[in-house]
Amino acid sequence: MSSSKISSNLLSGDVVDRESRTVYKVGRFLGKGGFARCYELIKREGPMLTDHVAGKVISKNNLTKKNSREKISQEIDIHKKLNHPHVVKMMTHFEDPNNLFIILELCESSSLMELQKRRKFVSEEEARYFLGQIVDGCAYLHQLSIIHRDLKLGNLFLNHRMQVKIGDFGLATIVRFVGERRKTLCGTPNYIAPEMLKKEGHSYEVDIWALGCILYTLLIGKPPFETQSLQDTYTRIKKNQYTIPSRISEYAAKLIKCLLDPVPSQRPTVFNIQKADFFRRGYHPHSLPNSCLTTQPKFDFVNKRRSLAGEQDLCGMTGNVMSQDRSKFTAPLLVASTATSGMRDLFDLLSKLLDSYDASFQNLDDILEPSCRPVFWVSKWVDYSDRYGLGYQLSDESIGVLFNDGTKLVSDAAFKQLQYVDKAGQEVYHRTEQQPENLNKKYSLLRYFRSYMNENLVKAGANITMTEGEELQRLPVMYTWLRSRSAIMLLLNNGLLQANFFEDHEKVIVCPHLEAVTCITGKGEMFTLKIEKMMKHSYPSDLFKRLKYMRGQIQKMMEANQTLQK
Template sequence: MELLRNISQQPTNSNRMYEPNQPGSCELRRKRTEDHGHAPAEMSKIITDPATGKCYCRGKVLGKGGFAKCYEMTDLSTSKVYAAKIIPHTRVSKPHQREKIDREIELHRVLHHKHIVHFYHHFEDKDNIYILLEYCSRRSLAHILKARKVLTEPEVRYYLRQIVSGLKYLHEQEILHRDLKLGNFFVSESMELKVGDFGLAAKLEPAGNRRKTICGTPNYLSPEVLNKQGHGCESDVWALGCVMYTMLLGRPPFETTNLKETYRCIREARYALPSSLSPQAKQLISSLLAKTPEDRPHLDHILRHDFFSQGFVPERLPASCCHSAPEFHVSSPAKSFFKKAAAALFGGKRDKVKYYETLSDVRPCYLTPPSFSSPQDGRPPSPSAGRPVAPATEGLPPTTRDTIRLIVRGSLGSCSSSSECLEDSTTGSVAETITSVLRGCLENMPKADDIPNGTECSNLQWVTKWVDYSNKYGFGYQLSDHIVGVLFNNGTHMSLLADKKTVHYYAELGQCSVFSTSDVPEHFVGQVTVLKYFAHYMEENLMDGGDLVSQPDTHMPRLYLLQWLKSDRALMMLFNDGTFQVNFYHDHTKIILCTQREEYMLTYINEERVSSTFRLSSLLTSGCPADLRQRMEYSLNMLLQRCN
C-alpha cells in the first residue's frame, strides 16, 4: 500500500499523461475532487499575463494529467502557438505540491537542446499557474504507436538516436528525467523528437544520498527504484529499454494483468524476446534491461551498438509515419533521382550476387583435409625448391617445418603476387584457398593458454566500417586506407579512392575501368551517386572498429569485395587478393587473415579495439588461447557454409 500511495501522490505523475491509452501506462488512477467538493469555475478563453499584459487565446485540449491540463495557446500579439500547461491553484494548495511545480519550472527553464521541449515562459493569475512550452503538432510517440501498433526498426533507430541525444544532455546537467515513456516524447511538425514533461525530474544526488521515492509509470520502473535503492542515470537507461521494446512490439516488456505480477517481473528482469526481433535488437534490449544497474550501457555506448551500426537509420521521417509504415529510400534531397537511378541500375531481370541475411547455428565441422601429409604420419611432403623457410620454423624437425610451410605459404602456388594468381580466378577459388589454409592451421595447431608474441604488419588493409543496404542497393564498406567500396546487388563493384575524386569500377574479377567523379559516364551516374551516399553515411555516422591504420592509396586499390555473408553471430567478408575478415557482433572482436611478403598473417582485434598480428607459422608452433581458436573455427565454418 505504501508503494501505491507514493506513486499516486506525485502531483505530476504518470496520472498526468497526455497520451490516450498509452501501452504500458498501467496508470494508478484515483478519483480527485475539487477543493471543498465544488466544480471549478469556467476558464476564460482569453488569458492575460498580469506581469506583462500579454493576452493569449486558449485553444483545444492537448492532454490531461492528474493535476493539470495541456492546451494549445496562441499569443494574440504574435500569433505564435504554444503548448500551455495549466495548473489550477486548487490542485497545488498544499506546500509540498506547490514545491514540486516550482522545482519543475526551475529545472526546465534552463534547458536548451534541440531534442528537449523548449521552455518559453511561465506566469500565474488568481486562478491558475501557466507554463508555456514548445508546441509539437505531431503530438507524442504514444499517439503514433496507438495508430501504428508497432514501429519498424529504422524508425526506432531514428527516434532512439534523438532520445539518447536529449537524455545525454540532461544527464550532463545532472538531471534525471525519472518518467521516460512514449507519452513524454513529443514530435514536432518536422518529425523531430523532443523529450518533455519534467514533473518528476530531479537533480542527480551522490550515490549514498539518492532519492528513494518510488515514482514514475509502473511498467517503466527499474528494479533498483522498486527496491528503494535510489535513482541514478541507470534508471533512465532502463526506461529507455522499455521504450525501445514497446515501440518494436506494441506493448511494454513487463506488462501483466496485475500490478503485483508486473513488479515481480521487473525485480527479476523477466520478460520475453520474440523471434520477430532482429538479433541486434534483442542484444541491445537485453543490455538496457540488465537487472544490475552497473551492467547497463552508458549513453555514449548505446549508439555504437550493432543495432545502429549494422542497420539503416533514416535522416528524416515523413509525416505519414504518424499513421502508416514508411517505405524507406536512400536519404537525399534528390529522392526522385534515386528512384530513377535504382530503376536504371536494377530494373528488369536482376542478376543478384549471392548474399545471405542469416546463417543458422554454425558448428565446427571439417571437410576433407588438405592434400598435404600430416606431421604424424611419417611421410613428409617434399619441400619446394628455392623457398626459404619462415624464421618461426627454424630449429623444428624437418617434417613439422615442411608441413607448416605448405600450410602458410604453399597454397599461393608459384605466383609472384596474390593478385596475379587471382587475375583469372573466381570467388570460389579464392575461398577454397583461404579455407585450405585456415583448416590446415586449426588441424595442426597445438592448444595454448597465452597469445604468442605479435609481429609488425606493414600497411594492413581491413574493413573499418560497413553498412548492409542490400534490401535496395548493396553492401558498402570503408577500408583502413579510407577507400570506400560497394558490392552492388547486380554483382558489380565500385571503389571510391581516398582522394574522393577517382572511381574504379569492376564488372567482373580482374576487369577494371577508371574514371573521375567529375566526368562520370552516363550509365554509371546512378551507381556513383549511391557510392557517394555510402561514403558520406559511414563518415558521418560510424566509428572505426580498431586501432590499425593504413596509408591512403591514391593510385590502384589493392582490395575489393568479392563476397560477404552474415550469420546470427558474425559478418564474413572475402576480398579479391585473398584477404578474409570476420567481425563478431556481440563483443566487436575481429580476425583478419591476409598475405604479406608471401606469408600468411592473422590479425586479432580485441574487445578494446586493440590489434595484435601473428604469423600463421607462429600460431602453428606455439598455438593460441581457446577464445581465438573458437573464432577461427567459427570463421572457417562460415567459409564452408558460404555456398550452402
Template structure:
C-alpha cells in the first residue's frame, strides 16, 4: 500500500483568513484533521458566528498540472450541488499561499469512525444510513455526475446524524448519453471491476460502491478486503466474496443484486430505494448520537417485546414488514480474534497496541513532527468527566461527558441515567439490560434509583465540569451507552474502563489524563496545562512523542496488564473520596480531592 501523503506544514495557517476578493474574514478555529494534500480547520464567520469547515491546500503541493485540474474540477462540480444529503458548499478563494474551500461542518465525523468503533451495525441503522446515501447519489446521477469515490470515509455525519456525501475530488460529469470514462480511480475496497479492467465506466461504479458500503455496514468488514492490494483486486475482478449466513435474506439478496461483475445487471439507485430490504424493514426516523459507539435499542419503536438484552449484542434482524413482531437474532459472525476482543472489551488489543508503540521507543526520537501524529477524528465519543468513590457503602458513581450518570454498585449491578434525564438502564450482574424511566421502574430497584439521584445531585452540586454537554435531541430515546466495566485506584491514579473499550486514567499529582481507545487505535492526552490532543498510536510510532506522554503510556500498559490479570473490580475502601476530570480542564475542583500519596 502507498504511504500516507505528507501534508505541507512548513507555513502556519493564519489565525484570521481573508478572502482577497470579497474581503470577508474567517477566524481559524480548532484543527479537524488532514488527508491527501489538505489540512482542515473549523472556520468561524465573525459576522454570523456560523462555524464552518475549511479545507486548506498549500499551493506548494499543487505542482503538477493534473493536481491543479483535479482541484478545479472538484470545486466546479461541488459548488453547484445543493441537497440535504450532500455536504454544503459555502465558498472558495485563494491567496498567494493556499487554496481555501469553505464547507458545511459535519461534527460527528464520518461513517468510517462509526465503523471502526462498532464494526457490524444493525439492519435498521444500515437502512437509515443507506437511504440517505441513495437519495444523495440519486441527486448526483440525475445531474449526470458520478462521484467515483463513495466510501465510508466520504460519508459525513452532522449533529442530527444525517449522512452528507462529501469529497468530490474524483467526481466527473457525463457529457453525453453512453459516455464511458477511462480514468483509473477509486479506493481499493470499493473500486468496481470495470474500472480495474479499464473497459470504460459510468454511473454503475457508484452503485457497486454502495453495495460494498451495504456489505461493510452489515458484516463489519468490506466484501473483498485482504491483506494484499493485489489479492483484493484479484477478488474484485473474479467477484469472489461471501455473505455470512446470519445476514437476513433480504439484505443478502440486495448485496448479490448490486455486486454484479457486469455493470449492466446492477440495479439503479432508484431501484435500490424500492428494494424489499429498504421497504419491508424498520427504518428509524432519527438515530441517537450514542449509536456512534453502541447499538441503539429498538424495542420501543418496532413493536418488539424486548424488555431485556445482553450487552454489546447488535440488533441485526431478519427483514420483516414494518410493525411486525421480530425476534432478536445473532449478529454476523465475527472472526475469532474479534469475538475474543469483544469479551474482554478490547483490553488485549489495547495491550498489543501499547506494547508495539512503546517497543519503538517513541521518546528517543525527534519531537518536531509530533503534530503529524495528531488526529482529531479519533477523539473518544464518551469519557469520564466526574467520579465519586463511595464504595465502602454503595459503589462508584460517575458522570460521562454527555452528562449521563452511572453507578457501578458493590454487588456488580449497574444503573445509568441517560443525558435526557428520563431514561434509565439497569444492568444485572450477568450483563442483562433492562430499560425503564425515572417515573416507571420496578419496586426492587427503588433503593438504587434513590442512590442514583443522590450521586447525580452530589456531582452537580460539588464537582466542577467544564465543556459543553450534548443536548438531548429527537431519537435519543433509542440511546444505549457503554457502562463501567471495571475500575480501581492505585497510589498514582484512578483507572476507569468502559464496556466499549475506552480506558481512562486520571493522575492525581498533576491532574493530567490519558483516554485510550483501542477501536480507534488512539490516545487522547490532557496535560497539566489543560491541553487536549488526540494522537494515533501508529503515527506516534512513526514520528515519536514527548517523554511525558511516553511515560504515561508506559504506566497505562502496566494498568492494562493489571486489568487483564484481575477478574474482580478492586476499589478503595476510603469513604466518599471524590475526583473529577474534564475534557477541557486538567482537573475540576471537587469538595474533597483524592489523595495523591
C-alpha cells in the first residue's frame, strides 16, 4: 500500500514548545479518540533524537465552546500533579496557534483492551498481576481525593515492560469534602455503577465497581452486564444480574462478587482489595513477558521448577487446567481440530471486507487504527522444505522452524529457551543447554536457520524490546504455510495470517481477533487499519487486490488442512 497515493491530514514535521524551547519530531500516529489525536513524539537535542513520548494533540477548532475548554483545563489540572508508577505520567503541556499539546509518558504496548481482544481471556495469574497494579494506581488516586470515573480496559495502558498505567483523566473529579456525592452520569456503559444509573449520588465506590468489571472481563472475556442493547445492559446493572462461569476459581469469584456488590458501602475500599484471598492464595508473577499480549505465559513450566525447588505449588489453586507433566502444555490455539474453523473465520472476514469495497476511497486517516498493530509478525523466512522445512524469524528476533514432519521448534531472541511442539500440539520447554538428545538434530537445524537468516536476510519492520519475565514467555509458532509464484502465505497458531508479496516486498497481515489489517511497505512503513472502518470508508485499490489473493490462498489452505485430517 503506497502512502504517497493516499491523502492524509496527519500531523508531520516538528512540534515546538516555545516556552521551554523544546523541539519534538512527529513520529508515528498512535490513534484518536474524542477531540484528540495521539502521536509518538521524539525530542530533538541538536541533531540527535532522544526521548520518546506521547503527544495528545487537540485542535483549537474543537475548543471553541466554554464547556470544552473547561473540561480540558480540569483534565490537565488533575493529571499534571500525579506521579505514580501505575499512572501515565504527564510531562508538560503547551500550545501553538492551531493546537493544544499534552505531552505524556509513552505506553508502547497499547492497552489491556487490545490484549483482551487478542486473548479473549487471561489466566488468573495474569489477572492477579494486572489487577494488583491497577489497584495500586487507584489507591494513589483515592488518597489524593480523586475519583477516576472511567476505569476500563481501554484506559489501562501498558508500557514496554508490561506495567499497567492508568490514563485518560477526562472524566476524573476531586472530592472536596468527606461524604460528598457527585450527581453526574458519566463513564462507559459496561462499567457504570448502579448508583450512577439510579442517580443516588456517587463517590469512590464507582471506581471499585469498575475494578470488578475489569477483573470479570479479563477472566471471562466479556463485561459482566454486556447485552446487545444499552437499555438491557443498564437494566442488568441495576438488578445486579450477571453469572460467573464454573471454571473461575472460588477466590476469584468471591472477589468479583465483593467488587460488584450492588450496595456501594458494602464494597471494599481500594486499600483493602489486595487483602482478598485472590491475591494471597495464588501465584503472583512480578513481571510478564511481551508475548502475553498474544499468548498465555507458561506458568505451568515455572510452577514445576518451583515445586522441584521445594516451594509450594500454588498454580493448582487457581482453577487452571494443567497436564500431569507440568513441563508440558497443550496449546489452546490452532491445532488440527480447530484450524479449519479458524481458517474459515479468516475466509469469512476477508469475504465480508472484500464485498464492502468501494473504489471511491480517498482518506487514509478514516481507517487507521495503530493500537491494533500486531505484536508478532514474520520478519524473515527461508524455505528449505525440499529437505527440512520452513525457517522463520519473528519481529522480536525469536527463531522457529516448522519441520516437514509437522513438529515445530522455537527459541527466544536470546537463544536461551526452547519451545518444542509435537504433532499433537503439545508443547515442551527446555533450556538450550539442556535440550534432550532426541532434539539434537532439530536444534542444530534451528541454529543453522538462525545463522543463515541473520547473515543473509533483511528484517521486515521494527523489533519489539525484550522485557523482564522471559522465563514465562510462550511464543506463537508457525501452524502452516503456502507458497506460490507471487507470494508466501504464513499462518501462526495465534490466528495471525501474513502474506509476503515477492514483486514489491509488501507484507499484509490480518488479525482476526482485533479485526485489523496491517500493511508493511517495501520501505518498512507500517499502517494498521481497522476492518470495521474499512467497511465503512473503503480502502486502497492495491490492498483490495492483495486481500482478494489472500482469500483465494486461504481457501487452498483449508482444503489442504481437511485432507490432512482424513
